[in-house]
Amino acid sequence: MGFIEIKTTIPGPRSLDLWKKRKDAVPNGISTNIPIGVSEASGALIRDMDGNCFIDLAGGIGTLNVGHLPPGIVEVLKEQLDCFIHPVFSVTMYESYIQLAEKLNRLVPGTFPKKTIFLNSGAEGVENAIKIARRFTGRPGIISFERSFHGRTFMTMSLTGKVKDFKQGFGPMATDVYKVPYPYPYRDEQTTDEELLNSFHRLFQTTVDPRDVAAIMMEPVQGEGGLVVPSATFVKGVRKLCDQFGIVFIADEVQTGFARTGKLFAMEHFDVEADITVLSKSIAAGIPLAAVTGKADIMDSPKQKELGTTLGGSPLGCIAGLKVLEMIEKENLTDRANLIGQQIKKRLAHSSSFIGEIRGIGAMIGIEIVKDQDTMEPYPEMVKDIVKKCYENGVIILTAGAYGNVIRLLPPLVITDAELSEALAVLESVLSGLEKEGNC
Secondary structure, eight states: OOSOBOOSSSSOHHHHHHHHHHHHHSOTTSOOSSOOOEEEEEBTEEEETTSOEEEESSHHHHTOTTOBSOHHHHHHHHHHHTTOSOOOTTTSOOHHHHHHHHHHHHHSSOSSOEEEEEESSHHHHHHHHHHHHHHHHOOOEEEEETTOOOOSSHHHHHHOSOOTTTTTTSOSOOSSEEEEOOOOTTTOTTSOHHHHHHHHHHHHHHTOOGGGEEEEEEOSSBTTTTSBOOOHHHHHHHHHHHHHHTOEEEEEOTTTTTTTTSSSSGGGGGTOOOSEEEEOGGGGTTSSOEEEEEEHHHHTOSOTTSSOOSSTTOHHHHHHHHHHHHHHHHTTHHHHHHHHHHHHHHHHTTSOTTEEEEEEETTEEEEEEBSOTTTOOBOHHHHHHHHHHHHHTTEEOEEESTTSOEEEEOOOTTOOHHHHHHHHHHHHHHHHHHHHHHHO
């Protein structure tokens, strides 16, 4: 007997009822990709209100690296609730905040003294990283990349390199933000790393003096941008530019952190140390938490009270964060991420002529869907069909990419081989069925 159980049409009657209530109570701007109401979840499995069971390959958009409802984390959360909930760190200290800061200071890449602040979300982490870099350098300018995603707040929306779904109609954007191209080997294999790095020099010649640039903000692997992986040469080139002009290198590891890419942090793949690293999503297994970890002298540049948040770094988040790091180490989830990625790539490599490329590192996998492998024309309509047919058959997946034509797989790293195999069988069947329809 498999793990998937489908007892009703999807969505079922109770989920449909909840969907109707949602439409009345929640604004249109908040999206829900999969129209089911969750009743319980564990590991890589989700059961909906109608009794249907799904295998989750979305992982809360990278928030659930240690899975749904990890028992050890539930246990420490209950213990914390018996002590206190949130006295607010800016009023009184508590041990878990400092313990987690100390641990991240040791673990985040960088052979230099580090300090850490805690916040609520990835976007808030990015905002504070920008504040710190500007305060440290005394400069206003920030450079980010085309197709990047850094959040939906005012500054993070301005940094994001995609208009549709994120920026359209919300302008004007923040000033002193500049974009340069990010590698996309599948679609632009002719452009070399050297030519891409020269984009910075053109920017410095035509648009902004490098002495006015505080920071370069970079995702080590673009998530929303399509699971695109740059070369080590490119990342090292960006690091060299930062060193040359006194620019702070900020790594946005919100989605790539905590073993997702087969290393604890994705920057380790490139042997590059960022000055500031932004972390969130899987940091606390779904409890709201973000961290900004960086060089001690940079982090100390804001004066007292210039950084802060009322709810950030809550005891619940910090205690969960400590347990997440323990789980990653004890269960060797970095190696597990690599094995998951290898299985996905091997299984799907020749499963459909609609697949232009399967890419990614660790268990952060993108499958680019095209109408034709020679022309590489994006096929977002097909991706929508794939997502729908997958959840109707018990598998939850997400999309990504500048053209909306990339299937994004971010399964919990605790998914079993049997669960993964069953989920991939569904995806293979969906792809095969759509291919047959297309050839009719």
